[in-house]
Amino acid sequence: xxxxxEMLVLALTWALINNFVLHYFVGIxxxxxxxxxxxxxxxxxxAVTFVITIAALLSWLxxxxxxxxxxxLTTLLSGGKTLDLSILNxxxxxxxxxxxxxxxxMYIRKxxxxxxxxxxxxxxxxxxxxxxxFACLEIMKHVCAINDPLxxxxxxxxxxxxGGIGFMIAIVIMAGIREELDHCDVPKSLRxxxxxxxxxxxxxxxxxxxxxxxxxxxxxxxxxxxxxESAAAPAGQNN
Amino acid sequence: xxxxxxxxxxxxxxxIVTAIVLGWANxxxxxxxxxxxxxxxxxxxxxxxxxxxxxxxxxxxxxxxAGAITPDKCTVGGESCAKALAxxxxxxxxxxxxxxxxxxxxxxxxxxLGRTEYKGEQSCTTANLVAGVQGxxxxxxxxGDCVRACDFDAIHVVAGLATVDYEKCVGCGxxxxxxxxxxxxxxxxxxxxxxxxxxxNKDMGKDVKAVCKVGCIGCKxxxxxxxxxFRIDKNLPVLDYDKYDPNNLDAIRVAVDKCPxxxxxxxxxxxxxxxxxxxxxxxxxxVEADFKTTVDKTEWQx
Numbered sequence: 001x002x003x004x005x006e007m008l009v010l011a012l013t014w015a016l017i018n019n020f021v022l023h024y025f026v027g028i029x030x031x032x033x034x035x036x037x038x039x040x041x042x043x044x045x046x047a048v049t050f051v052i053t054i055a056a057l058l059s060w061l062x063x064x065x066x067x068x069x070x071x072x073l074t075t076l077l078s079g080g081k082t083l084d085l086s087i088l089n090x091x092x093x094x095x096x097x098x099x100x101x102x103x104x105x106m107y108i109r110k111x112x113x114x115x116x117x118x119x120x121x122x123x124x125x126x127x128x129x130x131x132x133x134f135a136c137l138e139i140m141k142h143v144c145a146i147n148d149p150l151x152x153x154x155x156x157x158x159x160x161x162x163g164g165i166g167f168m169i170a171i172v173i174m175a176g177i178r179e180e181l182d183h184c185d186v187p188k189s190l191r192x193x194x195x196x197x198x199x200x201x202x203x204x205x206x207x208x209x210x211x212x213x214x215x216x217x218x219x220x221x222x223x224x225x226x227x228x229e230s231a232a233a234p235a236g237q238n239n
Numbered sequence: 240x241x242x243x244x245x246x247x248x249x250x251x252x253x254x255i256v257t258a259i260v261l262g263w264a265n266x267x268x269x270x271x272x273x274x275x276x277x278x279x280x281x282x283x284x285x286x287x288x289x290x291x292x293x294x295x296x297x298x299x300x301x302x303x304x305a306g307a308i309t310p311d312k313c314t315v316g317g318e319s320c321a322k323a324l325a326x327x328x329x330x331x332x333x334x335x336x337x338x339x340x341x342x343x344x345x346x347x348x349x350x351x352l353g354r355t356e357y358k359g360e361q362s363c364t365t366a367n368l369v370a371g372v373q374g375x376x377x378x379x380x381x382x383g384d385c386v387r388a389c390d391f392d393a394i395h396v397v398a399g400l401a402t403v404d405y406e407k408c409v410g411c412g413x414x415x416x417x418x419x420x421x422x423x424x425x426x427x428x429x430x431x432x433x434x435x436x437x438x439x440n441k442d443m444g445k446d447v448k449a450v451c452k453v454g455c456i457g458c459k460x461x462x463x464x465x466x467x468x469f470r471i472d473k474n475l476p477v478l479d480y481d482k483y484d485p486n487n488l489d490a491i492r493v494a495v496d497k498c499p500x501x502x503x504x505x506x507x508x509x510x511x512x513x514x515x516x517x518x519x520x521x522x523x524x525x526v527e528a529d530f531k532t533t534v535d536k537t538e539w540q541x
Contacts, residue, residue: 066249078245088246092253099257103264110268183365 005221007158010150013214014159015166020131022170022204027131031171032196034122041175045168047122049161052132054104055097056160059136060153062092063143086144093136101127131167135160170207174200275304275327282323284315303328336427338410340394340403341506343422344379345437348399350452351375362387367419374450377439379422385414405508430485432507434478434495441473455502465494469503476503 018024021031027048034044065073069084105123109116116123126132139159142150149155177199186195279300286296291312293299302308303324310324325331348354353374359365363384366372372380381399393407394414401414401423415423422439436455440447444456457474468490469476495503509517 062253074245074249077248078241081241083242083245085242085246085249088250091250095253095257099261102261106261106264106268109270183368185360185362185365 002225006149007155009214009217009221010155010158011162012217015162015169016207017210017214018163019166019170019207020134020163021167022200022207024134025204026134027129027167028200030122030125030129030131031167031174031200032193035171035174035178035196038172038175038179041171042168043119044122045164045171047119047126048129048131048167049164051097051101051104051123051126051129052135052164052167053157053161054100055093055132056135056139056156057153058096058100059093060139060143060156062096063089063140064153067092067140068144086140089137089140090133093133093140097132097136098127131163135163138163170203173203177203273304276300278327279303279310279324282316282320282327283313284320286315336429338412338425339405339408339428339507340410340412340415340423341426341433341435341437342379342401342403343424343435343437343439344377344400345502345504346375346378346400346451346453347397348381351378351399352450352452364417364419375440375447375454377420377422377441378451378454380420384417384419385423388413388417403506427480428507429480429483430507432505432510433480433483433485434488434491435504435506436476436478436502437504437506438475438500438502441475443474447474453500453502455500458499460497460499461494461503464497465490469494 020026021028030044030048035041063071063086065071067074067085067088069086070082071085074083074085075081101123105116108119108123139156142148142156142159145151150159174196178196181195181199190198280297283296283300287294291299291308291314293302299308299313303310310328310330311321313320313324316323351373353371355371355373357366357369357372359369361382363380363382366380366382379400381396381401383396383401385394385401386396390411390413391407391409393404393409395402395404401418403414410425412425415421415425420439426433426435438447438451438453438455440451440454442450444458447454447456455475457471459471461469461476462471468482469478471477491503495505
């Protein structure tokens, strides 16, 4: 149960608090480019969530078995030496993301024709999405750290999937605002990307309000456990 | 030293594995597509701009091959692209006409009834969201969104009615896209002047009379007199510009003359006869919007 709560907090953290777009400012290009209409923004968000999870799975496998210091495969190859190959991170991740997107596109095209139509031009565009590279690097940070409880496969996948959902939340909110913005008389010099970036900044300020929610939640859960424990202890004595 | 070899080796292995997997997938997941689709894709610019009305170049290519749309709709590729596509498809391009906007409304401020003072933001898009700005919910609002959309100074609001200056217009279609009431359409100008239905009111005649002095009342006189060239659809005449022949306008001219509201007009570049007739006349001053507004007339009206 403890583990489940931890994952829940992690999911919440990456979906809302450490939002890719509004906290780390990665993935700005699709955020500005495809946020003109809500349905398109939702499609883009789905595609990013989908690809980011797959890319996270692959990059975790590679980081864990090949790249990190003392990874089993590298040790085997170098004849028992402990090597740190994390210098290769950018090259390998870009490689893996591009390859997996290509593969996914072919796979979806063959077996999920309607999905392929729905994703349309988004899927190839995602290849160069920095949010995905960022997720991979963030996962690498946890995997390479010693004794990090978040370095496992499941936390990495939760991080990536909910990071993608956070991206979707941000881009859909933005698209909703921009649809309304069409009715406003924006000064000429700010039209288009200008007003969108300003709006994104204000949106990011609003999302700052989530800061600390994760710690509060953890505190709450811990307190609950302590209460439960102290409640369980006398009950046990009575028996 | 080892690290270099190991790193290089791992990159090599990764590259080989990915290459094999992708190569295998390419064969295994191969989808049989019409080779013409691929040829059309190769001929298109690949800008994925959506200017043709489809989501991306791929969808447009499929539509072209399926015969759903003509091959000359790619604005980015232009004429050469259209030619290449026509060659792939084995069709010959039709003679293309210059598309120019026409305004399907003919009512100036004087003709419109039920107008009230509107103090909101001075744009058609916002005024269109508010009920009661004017009686007619179909016609031109006259706040000039189209004027602001035009990069060529080719459209102006004259006495509350958007009016196209065909000498300056290049047919980009920006005004047609911006108009919130969709009363501007792009028409193929097969001659210097085209017959246009200058009303958009789909209501019954009595209701139209209540909101407009000049609106189409759906009397079907044009349908009867033009031998079926005009067709009344939702109380408005509809004409098919594909069948429009500028050299054979007799039936249409009869219908134009018979129209009791004079809503069928020849619109376009002025003819020499018109210029001759109006040579001595003084051009009237432009009538400004007569709405009293609390906002000044600077560019930023927000």
